[in-house]
Amino acid sequence: MAMIIAICIILPMSHNEWKKQWDHITKQLQLKLPSQTFDAWIYPLHTKMVENTIKIFGPSRFFLNGLETHCGKEIEQVVQDVLKANVHIQYQIDTDEDVPIESKKESTSKHIPSEIDGHIDPRFTFENFVIGPSNEFAYAACHAVAEQPGESYNPLYLHGGVGLGKTHLIHAIANQLRQTSGIKITYRTGERFTNELIKAIGNRSTDQFRKNYRKVDVLIVDDVQFIAGKVSTQEEFFHTFNALHEIHKQIILVSDRNPHDMSHLEERLCSRFNWGLVADIQRPNLETRLAILANKSALAGITLHQDVAYLLASRIDNNVRELEGALTRLTAYSHFTKKKIDVEMAKIVLHDQLNVTVDSITVDDIQKKVAEYYGIPIKEMRSAKRSRNLAFPRQVAMYISKKLTQLSLPQIGTQFGNRDHTTILYACRKLEKRCQNDLVFQDEVEQLLSNLR
Ligand code: ADP
Ligand code: MG
Numbered sequence: 298m299a300m301i302i303a304i305c306i307i308l309p310m311s312h313n314e315w316k317k318q319w320d321h322i323t324k325q326l327q328l329k330l331p332s333q334t335f336d337a338w339i340y341p342l343h344t345k346m347v348e349n350t351i352k353i354f355g356p357s358r359f360f361l362n363g364l365e366t367h368c369g370k371e372i373e374q375v376v377q378d379v380l381k382a383n384v385h386i387q388y389q390i391d392t393d394e395d396v397p398i399e400s401k402k403e404s405t406s407k408h409i410p411s412e413i414d415g416h417i418d419p420r421f422t423f424e425n426f427v428i429g430p431s432n433e434f435a436y437a438a439c440h441a442v443a444e445q446p447g448e449s450y451n452p453l454y455l456h457g458g459v460g461l462g463k464t465h466l467i468h469a470i471a472n473q474l475r476q477t478s479g480i481k482i483t484y485r486t487g488e489r490f491t492n493e494l495i496k497a498i499g500n501r502s503t504d505q506f507r508k509n510y511r512k513v514d515v516l517i518v519d520d521v522q523f524i525a526g527k528v529s530t531q532e533e534f535f536h537t538f539n540a541l542h543e544i545h546k547q548i549i550l551v552s553d554r555n556p557h558d559m560s561h562l563e564e565r566l567c568s569r570f571n572w573g574l575v576a577d578i579q580r581p582n583l584e585t586r587l588a589i590l591a592n593k594s595a596l597a598g599i600t601l602h603q604d605v606a607y608l609l610a611s612r613i614d615n616n617v618r619e620l621e622g623a624l625t626r627l628t629a630y631s632h633f634t635k636k637k638i639d640v641e642m643a644k645i646v647l648h649d650q651l652n653v654t655v656d657s658i659t660v661d662d663i664q665k666k667v668a669e670y671y672g673i674p675i676k677e678m679r680s681a682k683r684s685r686n687l688a689f690p691r692q693v694a695m696y697i698s699k700k701l702t703q704l705s706l707p708q709i710g711t712q713f714g715n716r717d718h719t720t721i722l723y724a725c726r727k728l729e730k731r732c733q734n735d736l737v738f739q740d741e742v743e744q745l746l747s748n749l750r
Contacts, residue, residue, distance in 0.1 A: 315346040318379060325375045330368060334544055338364045339372075351376070352389070360479060361388045363447055367545055411475045415484030415517075420596075421468035427592050429585025431578060431733055432462055438576040439466045443473040446480070446515050446547035450574035452538075456552045457578030460618030463551045466578075467517050470549065474515060483513040487523030491530045498529070510537045515547040522552045526561030535566050542569070579733050581617065586610035589617055593624055599631075604640050611700065612651045615743070623647050658749060660698045660712040666748055667694040670741075679714035692724035697745060699725050 310318070323342075327335050342364075345352045353372075355361040365388050373386050423443070428436050435457070441449045455463050467484075474480050485493075497506035510516065516537070524530045541548055552559065555577070556570040581589065587610045594601045601624070609627075613620045630646045631638045644651065664678040671690035678691055691713065698709045699721065706718035706725075713721070732739050 310346055312346070315344070315351070319344050319351075322372075322375050322379050325379065326368070326371060329371050329375065331543070334367060338368050338544075350387075355388070355390060361390060362445065363545060364388070366448070409479035411477060411480040411482060413471060413475055413482045413484065414513075415482075415489075417468050417471045417475070417482075417484055419472060421465040422472050423469045425592065425596065426462065426465055426469060427581075427585060427589045429581050429588065431581045431585060432466075435463075435466060435576040435578045438574055439470050442547060442549065443470040446474060447545045451542065451545065452548035452550055452570065452573040454550045454552070454556060454570050454573065454575045455578065456555055456575070458580065458615070459553065460616035461578045461580065462617060463578060464519055467519060467549055467551055471515075471517060480514045481512065482515040482517065483510065484517045484519070486519045487521045490518060490534065491524055491527055494530055494533050503533075506533075507537070511540050513541070513546060515549065516541055517549040517551075519551045520553070521550045522554060522559055525559045531563050531566055535563070535569070538566070538569055542572070548573075580615050580739070582729055582733060583610055583614075586614065586617075586620060590620060590624060593621055597624070597628055599628055599638070602639065605638055605643050608640055608643055608651070609647070614700075619650065623650050626650075658701045660694075660702060660704065660709060663698050663701065663749060664694050664712075666745060667697065670745055670748075679712075681714060692728060693742070693745070695721045695724040696728040697742070697749070701746070701749060 323339060326339050330339065342353050342355065344354070355364055369386070369388075376386075423436075423440060426432075426436060435455055438450055438453055439455070442453050455466065457463055471482050471484060474482055494503075494506060497503045518534075524534055538548060550570060556562065556567045556575065559567065587606055590601060590606045590610055594606075605627075609620060609623050613623055627638055627643055627646055630636075630642065636642060665675055667690050668675040668678055671686075671693070673687055673690050677687045678694055680687070682688075695709060695713060698704065698712075699706070702709070706721045709721050710716040710718045728738075728742075732742055
């Protein structure tokens with residue numbers, strides 16, 4: 298496809314005449330637009346006139362969208378001023394037929410391959426990412442950015458704990474964009490960005506360093522927390538950020554924490570991180586962990602019995618990378634021993650990861666630890682009193698009992714003063730949800746779990 302500006306003019310123009318007019322138009326545009334905008338969008342254009350249509354060619358949909366959004370009005374206005382004619386404008390991507398003869402030499406095929414600078418894992422795609430309540434917002438944001446880079450959310454700032462899929466999602470953006478024509482993507486970790494800068498300072502080649510970063514369409518920086526506190530890196534990053542943001546190039550940042558929690562991050566950089574969209578990834582709930590396991594085992598070509606899947610997903614609950622590691626270990630063990638994967642094998646092979654022998658913890662132990670933790674008498678675990686300071690620890694103990702023991706809901710109910718199984722279910726659902734949304738509570742549960750294991 299090609300980008301077209303179609304103008305109704307009274308007289309037909311020869312190719313040379315049109316070239317002169319276009320030169321004139323670009324000079325006017327150069328006066329009107331900031332130099333970076335002119336260099337990025339207008340300078341690379343080539344044009345052609347067919348009857349009363351002026352065609353301006355761009356290499357990709359991404360490029361043309363950017364051109365239309367950022368310079369469309371100015372182009373229209375200058376074209377009208379210069380040609381003094383009734384103006385009609387269209388945008389289109391290059392096709393061989395529409396490319397002027399002199400430009401055909403430059404473009405050998407319709408698809409201009411994207412350039413990726415940095416390592417992108419081809420397995421990390423949107424298709425391979427399991428969506429659940431903990432990550433659906435982050436997924437949607439990344440997907441939107443991959444569809445319309447530089448348009449929807451800029452910068453996109455993604456944060457969350459270790460092993461929750463942040464790197465997977467930003468690689469998915471790059472993998473989708475690499476199929477789009479003519480985009481230059483640079484992927485860096487905060488650490489590599491810093492090291493490159495230090496090297497550039499040492500070699501006195503900071504100008505080249507700057508140039509390299511400022512000609513990208515999409516800049517992705519993973520683990521950006523690494524630059525916090527490093528004064529010259531932050532300074533350089535700040536300028537790169539501004540230069541790219543100004544000309545609407547997409548910036549994607551990933552961190553293990555919220556911008557506001559990045560100690561030693563300069564205030565002006567922090568506020569820029571908040572300009573676009575900040576999205577977080579939480580720990581996945583049990584259903585999502587089970588779905589991730591199913592997805593990973595399908596990719597590995599193995600079938601995991603649901604008992605084994607449940608054991609892994611219920612015990613390894615705060616890090617998808619660990620869950621994946623457990624599956625890999627189990628698969629390798631089964632491969633070497635030529636035995637089928639079952640619960641017994643999982644308990645033996647993964648004893649250190651599963652943290653606890655399945656049957657060793659009792660509801661009594663849990664009630665005792667939770668009562669101590671919240672400072673209530675243990676007998677209140679079984680009592681019928683419903684004041685919040687008693688009911689909440691009781692619900693926590695129910696929730697942990699379901700997490701750490703193999704008992705059914707009615708069996709747990711019996712040990713909490715003969716409560717109905719729906720009461721236990723209600724507590725489990727409520728607290729699982731709270732764990733997703735409340736980091737302080739998540740920490741409390743973590744502490745209790747590690748005390749018990
Ligand atoms: P982070 O960058 O947040 O530390 P990664 O993106 O490296 O985590 O994820 C760790 C591993 O877990 C990767 O192999 C990734 O594919 C996998 N993973 C995490 N979340 C999901 C998910 N929702 N669906 C599929 N795989 C996931
Ligand atoms: Mg990562």
